[in-house]
Amino acid sequence: MITTYLFYFLSFIAIMFALMVVLSKNPVHSVLYLVLTFFTIAGHYVLLNAQFLAAVHIIVYAGAIMVLFLFVIMLLNLNKETEPQKSTWLKASAAIASGLLLVVLVGSLKGAETIVPTNTFNPNIGLIEKLGKTLFGEFLLPFEVASILLLVAMVGAVMLGKRSIK
Template identity: 55%
Template sequence: MSTFYFIAFLSIFFSILVITARNPVHSILYLILTFFTFTIHYILMNAQFLAIVNFIVYMGAILVLFLYTLMLINLNKESEPRKSNLVKIAGFIGGACFLITIVAALKAFKMSDSVVTQNNDLGLVKNLGKILFNEFLLPFEISSVLLLSAMVGAVLLATKDPKAA
């Protein structure tokens, strides 16, 4: 349990650093560390497949692309748009309202007893595959169609308009 609290503290600590870091590239690097702590959380819950997929897909691919884009556009203080004080105050009030809503909503929940999982081995690749392809086949296939449509859309946006050429 103490491991969990330590890792949870690290997750929150790094995610705060993500939004307070001045340099966008530093912010992404903190985000990578945050995702790494998530991987440890998954391992603590014995969800091996989820852990390693989070590691490969989020840390290894998506954040590399984030970093790639940020390095290319090279954001820095000079090119950052100046925000007026009005916008800052509005942002602060909006954020505070959101925080109050979240806190109130969380308070309305009863603290549940600690979750008892029926099957500790659910996160192993074999069991996960069997469940995904039996019980949850339809949602699984539908989400794959969703991903496919996103891919087709991206290819369509990236290819040049044949009429314009």
């Protein structure tokens, strides 16, 4: 019972903070609201008994990636004067396009409540021991491929960051 209330509470504040990310005028505030949104999503993971995922979500997204975002935005020092002015046409077309996307999303979710899950939810699936065994057993190859992808991205970032080689 408590988990249901917690779910609705977390969902409500997640959407609130996500809206604030878009609506706040100050980019630094946007980043901080995004961090709070990540916290609420981590809360959802905890409700699903996926503690490992929740902790890693906080460490990676809130602890590292958003710090870098904040870093860049603080250094750029964005404010009213430097804000690029967009024409009214552009704004109107953006509003219409995203509104249509919303309609599509709502339409696709309309029938979702009638779908019955075929396999029952395993509450131990998110615990770290189970997760590790699954990742290094059943999904070993995708896991290794994903790590190679990350390695390639890392090497690429270093190459781009380097001064040009003569």
